[in-house]
Amino acid sequence: MRHDRSRTYGTGTALGLALAAAGTLALAPAATAVTPGTATLSFDCGSYGSGTATLTATQNGTAATISVSTSAITSPINIGARTVKSTLTLTKNGSGTTQFSGSANPAIPAGSAVSTGPLNGTVAAGDSLQAASLKVVVFGITATCKATSAQTPGPFVF
Structure with missing residues (x-):
């Protein structure tokens, strides 16, 4: 009876790779959570208007994102996706500031x-x-909005 070594080595190699991959996944750092995930506040944008805003935060290690939707500014015309440049300034740990910025927006009718x-x-x-x-x-055209209320239910904690 002939033993097929290539099949034995192939099976052993595949099993070894699967175990190594599983071990790597088990050791990979998990995405951390920010709390709360969503907060609301009010903005005053001067002649552009005022209203509420919803902020949604996510975190993956030291990288974080915040998305903003606000009724404080409405678009007078259609705005294409990825054409709004935004900078959100946040108070960090009660003193000092940090900024989140980007040009990733959906199309806005x-x-x-x-x-x-x-x-x-x-x-x-x-x-x-x-x-x-x-x-x-x-x-x-630049619209600058100032927060007129604290975030509810509270600040983002990463």
Whole structure:
């Protein structure tokens, strides 16, 4: 009876690779969670309006994103995707600031609330971030919004 060594080695190699991959996945760092995941606050954007905003945060290690949807600014015309440049400034740990920025927005129909993000930023474990202002640039026109309330239910803690 002949023993097929190539099949034995092939099976052993495949099994070894599967176990190595499983071990690597088990050792990979898990995505960490930010709490709360969603918060609301109010913005005053001067002549562009005022209203509420919903902020949604996610975290993966030291990388974090925040998406913003606000009724404080409505679009007078259709705005294409990825054409709104936004910077969200947040108070960091009660003093100092940090910024999240980006140009990732969905298409915004005329008359609709402005949505922007995800805006990218960097965080450290334990960072507590509270929105302070939002700057939105569309077609070279800048709207600067100041937070007029604290985030509810509270600041983002990473």
